[in-house]
Amino acid sequence: SQTIHQWPATLVQPVGSPLSLECTVEGTSNPNLYWYRQAAGRGLQLLFYSIGIDQISSEVPQNLSASRPQDRQFILSSKKLLLSDSGFYLCAWRIQGAGGYTFGSGTRLTVV
Amino acid sequence: GQQLNQSPQSMFIQEGEDVSMNCTSSSIFNTWLWYKQEPGEGPVLLIALYKAGELTSNGRLTAQFGITRKDSFLNISASIPSDVGIYFCAGQYNNAGNMLTFGGGTRLMVKP
Numbered sequence: 003s004q005t006i007h008q009w010p011a012t013l014v015q016p017v018g019s020p021l022s023l024e025c026t027v028e029g030t031s032n033p034n035l036y037w038y039r040q041a042a043g044r045g046l047q048l049l050f051y052s053i054g055i056d057q058i059s060s061e062v063p064q065n066l067s068a069s070r071p072q073d074r075q076f077i078l079s080s081k082k083l084l085l086s087d088s089g090f091y092l093c094a095w096r097i098q099g100a101g102g103y104t105f106g107s108g109t110r111l112t113v114v
Numbered sequence: 115g116q117q118l119n120q121s122p123q124s125m126f127i128q129e130g131e132d133v134s135m136n137c138t139s140s141s142i143f144n145t146w147l148w149y150k151q152e153p154g155e156g157p158v159l160l161i162a163l164y165k166a167g168e169l170t171s172n173g174r175l176t177a178q179f180g181i182t183r184k185d186s187f188l189n190i191s192a193s194i195p196s197d198v199g200i201y202f203c204a205g206q207y208n209n210a211g212n213m214l215t216f217g218g219g220t221r222l223m224v225k226p
Contacts, residue, residue, distance in 0.1 A: 008156075034212075045218040046157075046202065092156050102147045102204070103214060105156030 004029035008093045008106030015113055021066075021080040023109050025093030028074065033095040035076040036103060037068055040090040052076060053098070088113045120203050120217030128225050133190040135201060135220040142183040143205035147214070148175075151200045160201075161188070195224050 008025045015021060027033050037049040048061045050068035058068050065084050069077045076093060090110050094103040120137045127133060137146075145164055149157035161172050163179035163186060170177055176189045186205075190197055203217040 043200075043221065046216045048213075051213070094156075102145075102149075102159045102162055105158070108154070108156050110154070 004095075004104070006093065006095055006104055006106045008109060010109060011107065012110045013112070015083050015111065017085055017113055018082050021078070021083050021087070021111070023078040023091055023093075023111075025076045025078075025106055026074055027095045030074070030095070030097065032073060032098060034098055035070065036094040037076065037078050038092040038094065038105075040092060040108075042089075046092070050078070083113045085113050087111065118203060118205055118215050118217040120220055122220060123218065124221040124223070126223045126225065127193055129193060129195060131193055133193055133197070133222060134187060135203075135222075136185060136187040137203035137205070137217045138185045139205055139215075140184075142207065143215075144183070144208045145206040146177070146179050146186040147204040147206075148177050148186070148188045149202040149204065151202065151219075153199070157200075157202055190222075193222075193224050195226050198222060198224050 005028045035052045038046045039049055040046055050058055050060055052058050052070045055070055055073055066080050088111055090108050092108045093106040096103045117140050118137050147162050148160045150160050151157040160175055161170050161177040166179055166183050167181045168179040174191045178187055180186055200219045200221050202219050204214045206214050
């Protein structure tokens, strides 16, 4: 069966520090992968999506970047965090072009 | 682009009451999905709808795909405290991107 792993679960980082969040999917090949951000009690904001290795699309301009070095690995990064980067970050996957998304358990990022 | 309007934004109800929430779209969708997000977790798929007019149940949950293909509703009967969370609708049109569009969420609070 397919599973999605996302870590760390929580992270507290100082302003100006770098960020790396990792997401991996098991049990499937060539998935579509997504990074979302959710402000406290708010909706889901799509940040990046990927349909294949090294194929990344950005939905909003921001202080973040994404990479997909392997088929089932999706990484969210920042060189210098801002206070406004705080939030709940969710990774999701699905089979190419079909069905709903399956979400990871999320990373709670607090920038201080 | 496509937008989903989800209402109400929040609901505070008494245990045992029925709940109804809905989503409307500015354009048609071929798929409607309903997710539930519990505090500190990623959203989990509750119900998927693939055909206009389709009515699907999952325990105390019932969802319908509107015949105009521009709306969907979710009903929860006899609410219980564990129904607490944020409910998201999502729609997809089978274009080349096959992206899901999410509603803004309905925060449900249940008073025992």
